Amino acid sequence: MTALRELIAEGRVGRRLWFYTNYHCNLACSYCLTSSSPRAPRRVLGAERIERLADEAVEAGFTCFGITGGEPLLNPWLPELATAVARRAPLVLLTNGTLFTRRLLDRVAPFADHPIEVQISLDSADPAENDAMRGPENHRKVVEAIPQLVARGVTVRVATTLDPDDASDLPRLCELHRSLGVDDHHHIVRPIVSRGRAVEHGYGLAAHQPELFPELTLTADGAFWSPFGATSRDGKSLDTELLLTRQIEPLHRPVDAFVAAVSGLPSGNDANLGIR
Amino acid sequence: MARVGPARIRLVDSIDAPILARPWFATEGETSPIIRALAQVPELLPATMPFLGAVLGASAIDLRTKELVILRVSSVRGCCYCVGAHRLAAADAGVTARESGALCGQLPLEEAFGEATVELLRLVDETVGGGDVPDRVVAAVRRRLGDHGVVEVVLLAATTLMLNRFCTTLRLPLTATSTARLAELDAVGSPV
Ligand code: SF4
Numbered sequence: 001m002t003a004l005r006e007l008i009a010e011g012r013v014g015r016r017l018w019f020y021t022n023y024h025c026n027l028a029c030s031y032c033l034t035s036s037s038p039r040a041p042r043r044v045l046g047a048e049r050i051e052r053l054a055d056e057a058v059e060a061g062f063t064c065f066g067i068t069g070g071e072p073l074l075n076p077w078l079p080e081l082a083t084a085v086a087r088r089a090p091l092v093l094l095t096n097g098t099l100f101t102r103r104l105l106d107r108v109a110p111f112a113d114h115p116i117e118v119q120i121s122l123d124s125a126d127p128a129e130n131d132a133m134r135g136p137e138n139h140r141k142v143v144e145a146i147p148q149l150v151a152r153g154v155t156v157r158v159a160t161t162l163d164p165d166d167a168s169d170l171p172r173l174c175e176l177h178r179s180l181g182v183d184d185h186h187h188i189v190r191p192i193v194s195r196g197r198a199v200e201h202g203y204g205l206a207a208h209q210p211e212l213f214p215e216l217t218l219t220a221d222g223a224f225w226s227p228f229g230a231t232s233r234d235g236k237s238l239d240t241e242l243l244l245t246r247q248i249e250p251l252h253r254p255v256d257a258f259v260a261a262v263s264g265l266p267s268g269n270d271a272n273l274g275i276r
Numbered sequence: 277m278a279r280v281g282p283a284r285i286r287l288v289d290s291i292d293a294p295i296l297a298r299p300w301f302a303t304e305g306e307t308s309p310i311i312r313a314l315a316q317v318p319e320l321l322p323a324t325m326p327f328l329g330a331v332l333g334a335s336a337i338d339l340r341t342k343e344l345v346i347l348r349v350s351s352v353r354g355c356c357y358c359v360g361a362h363r364l365a366a367a368d369a370g371v372t373a374r375e376s377g378a379l380c381g382q383l384p385l386e387e388a389f390g391e392a393t394v395e396l397l398r399l400v401d402e403t404v405g406g407g408d409v410p411d412r413v414v415a416a417v418r419r420r421l422g423d424h425g426v427v428e429v430v431l432l433a434a435t436t437l438m439l440n441r442f443c444t445t446l447r448l449p450l451t452a453t454s455t456a457r458l459a460e461l462d463a464v465g466s467p468v
Contacts, residue, residue: 209295225295237286243294245319257319261295 003259005061013262014215016092017057018066018227019050021078023220025071027096029134031161031203033196033231036070041236043070043220047081049249053218054085056251062216068094068227079107083114090115092157097121098138100145105152112153117186119157120146125172133161143180150181157186164191164205195231195239209242216258222246223254225261284447287312294318300325306451309357310439313446331435337421337428341396343369344379345429346436348397349404351380355440360450364457373464392420396429403433 007013023043025036034040054065065085072078073095085091093111097120100108111118120142124130127139149156158177160170170189177187192204205211212226222243224230229242244257287309288294293301297315301307314320332342343366350358363376371379378388385394395416402409418426442448450458 240288240292240294240315240318243318244296246317247319253319257296264295 018217020219022070031198086114098141146180288315309448349436357443
């Protein structure tokens with residue numbers, strides 16, 4: 001897997017390996033890439049498998065991890081898995097931030113002792129505007145959860161997904177995240193990407209292989225070019241154009257395909273939309 | 277023969293072709309349904325396609341002989357897809373309509389072919405029929421084509437059988453182009 005190390009060193013592929021733990025979600029956001037919802041097929045990548053793959057990933061040269069879904073925290077084993085993964089390399093855990101009961105807050109408190117960043121989606125300072133995209137009560141739950149996490153010493157990132165033509169609400173949103181204890185370094189803003197449910201609603205920027213920075217992504221359905229590639233149209237039929245292999249274990253199989261796919265591209269062909 | 281199409285799985289369209297499957301998708305015209313099916317598991321293509329090319333394509337055995345074998349197996353095992361596709365490929369390789377008809381059981385093999393070809397086709401029939409293959413059937417072909425010839429013919433017959441079952445079970449449909457060409461071929465006259 002030397003080729004992978006070289007590509008990472010040259011900055012031609014991401015050093016992060018992404019896992020989609022599952023595809024179902026307690027929400028059903030209008031722009032969801034994966035068409036996730038409570039009824040979406042779960043397609044769970046189990047904890048043991050993720051740990052095995054994380055071991056192989058460190059061997060292969062990946063230096064950090066990402067966990068996303070669906071909503072990863074719907075998996076009861078997720079907090080322990082996250083700390084286990086972060087013992088190998090730094091982890092960013094994406095969550096919608098709506099499931100933080102007192103009990104779950106206590107279970108994630110150990111994140112404070114590990115290189116884990118919890119990335120929570122918040123799209124607007126205005127509850128009505130935020131909830132129009134992400135569902136009722138979303139704003140309230142997120143705004144309550146973030147300071148509780150921060151109080152426990154957990155590093156929180158706020159991720160804002162925006163219509164690229166309308167960023168007028170951003171200054172207010174930045175004030176809000178600062179007031180919740182999240183500094184500007186930990187706020188990322190990215191455009192809505194036109195995949196999954198966003199297509200049905202006519203939102204977002206088209207994102208195909210040339211626009212998407214290569215970051216190997218593992219799901220129960222196979223390995224993909226980018227976390228933005230592991231999408232599905234109606235919650236059922238998988239988008240396959242960014243599929244690398246169906247086999248994800250042992251890791252060298254998808255890694256070899258990933259390297260071949262990257263090597264087949266003219267270098268410099270990774271202009272992206274700022275959606276790494 | 278089993279009825280044709282629609283396919284029982286989603287055949288991958290060129291717009292959805294996975295990154296490493298793209299080299300096998302036609303830039304113009306229709307992509308083979310076999311490739312569109314295999315593209316569901318993209319890592320199978322770089323392994324399967326060179327294999328199929330080596331076994332089914334030009335080799336030490338001439339292409340016409342190979343097409344006789346492929347069409348015979350496909351007809352004996354009742355694969356609509358492979359019979360259709362290889363009636364065309366056989367015609368392109370110089371197999372006559374009468375020979376095609378004989379391979380498909382419309383007249384005795386002896387009425388369309390000489391002794392050497394009939395012996396070859398007996399080996400093919402035995403290979404894909406199941407059970408042990410009689411010594412004399414193998415020996416007859418071995419005398420004419422040598423050990424390497426037997427190896428190629430048996431592998432070709434067995435590989436064709438594999439493809440027959442793949443295409444029949446998944447109920448792969450012929451491309452529109454092949455269907456139109458077959459209609460033209462049939463309009464010229466009955467194979468017999
Ligand atoms: S965008 Fe995230 S929170 Fe919203 S439905 Fe999709 S997976 Fe769930």
